[in-house]
Amino acid sequence: MDLDYDMRLYTTQILLVLASSKVPWTTFNLVGYSLGGGLSVAFTRYFPHMVDSLTLVAPGGIIRPYHVGWRSHMLYNWGILPEFIVRMLVKRRVRPRDNHAPGSAGAPTLAAAEAKKHVPNGDGDSNGGDAWDNAGISKYRPGVTVSSIIRWQVDHHEGFVTAFLSSIRNAPIYAPQEDWVALAMLLGRRRRHENNSIVGSTPGLRAGKIHIVLGEEDPVIVKDELIEDTRRVLGPDGVEIMVLPGGHEIPIAASFDVANAIEGFWHRY
Known part of the structure; x- marks a missing residue:
């Protein structure tokens, strides 16, 4: 795009969502x-x-802004690195690890431990901690977690990394x-x-x-x-x-x- x-x-x-709806939103x-x-x-x-x-x-x-560390600065500012290298590094950066166990979503003790590890780390764009990665999207599908969905998008959705990179660079x-x-x-x-x-x-x-x-x-x-x-x-x-x-x-x-x-x-x- x-x-x-x-x-x-x-x-x-x-x-466009509002205009295309059959409900007359005001x-x-x-x-x-x-x-x-x-x-x-x-x-x-x-x-x-x-x-x-x-x-x-x-x-x-x-x-x-101090949460933007030097790695983020290099990746998300135009012209510092060639774009093909940026895309390769961002893809590796945002892809969750493969060893997340499902079903541990939302445990406050786990989230608190991750917070101590991640805040402030200067590079919080890539991960919300293990509690985030392990969060299940539905009680009816406990094996489908946020991390598994992001992994699939990174691996199979050609536009995912491009959209992520552009959002980080341009969105508020x-x-x-x-x-x-x-x-x-x-x-x-x-x-x-x-x-x-x-x-x-x-x-x-x-x-x-x-x-x-x-x-x-x-x-x-x-x-x-x-x-x-x-x-x-x-x-x-x-x-x-x-x-x-x-x-x-x-x-x-x-x-x-x-x-x-x-x-x-x-x-x-």
């Missing part, structure tokens, strides 16, 4: 996970009237991101309108705040850093945060808890 995997591409995909609750978190913030910035509420689960978007992952500053202004305007009982004048973004769900032991999205940074950018009234046991795999391994947290936010606002 000759298009960069940047916000323009992802926004177009969201709008507004909706938007939930973004990991990379989708940063993408959802950017989408909400430009289409706030369409977003009733915004929930981010272990979101990228304002990851502190690392701070600073002006989308978050623009979102803070939107949320503040919404709160002022609600305080003045002018609710209908600014559709969407109920209560003037967003919802963030984090994993306590997430080695990719560091809980304490993200809490500090989002409150600094959005303000204490602009964000409601819930922390759940687990790592970056929480929407997979703790799906009911995450869903209940999101539904609770919807009912409160």
Whole structure:
């Protein structure tokens, strides 16, 4: 594919999904996970009237730049290495090991141990720890794990490495991101309108705040850093945060808890 995997591409995909649906979408609750978190913030910035509420689960978007180590810098910046070498190294880098045992998804002790090993390691783009790799995608198919799916994609999907590489280079992952500053202004305007009982004048973004769900032991999205940074950018009234046991795999391994947290936010606002 000759298009960069940047916000323009992802926004177009969201709008195409809405346009192709038989449901006449006008507004909706938007939930973004990991990379989708940063993408959802950017989408909400430009289409706030369409977003009733915004929930981010272990979101990228304002990851502190010091997590980009020298290996990542060499791989993801244009011109340092020839592209065919970059693709070969990235393929090797993102492919999970073959010796992950299925069925151990979501164990907090394992995730905590991995967090100590991986945070901060300066190269967190390639792996979310063993708890992430071992997370099963379905209780009906316990042998199918995140790592087995990624391995299959790396080995058999010709465009996977290209898409991954382009997303790392072009998508909104690392701070600073002006989308978050623009979102803070939107949320503040919404709160002022609600305080003045002018609710209908600014559709969407109920209560003037967003919802963030984090994993306590997430080695990719560091809980304490993200809490500090989002409150600094959005303000204490602009964000409601819930922390759940687990790592970056929480929407997979703790799906009911995450869903209940999101539904609770919807009912409160």
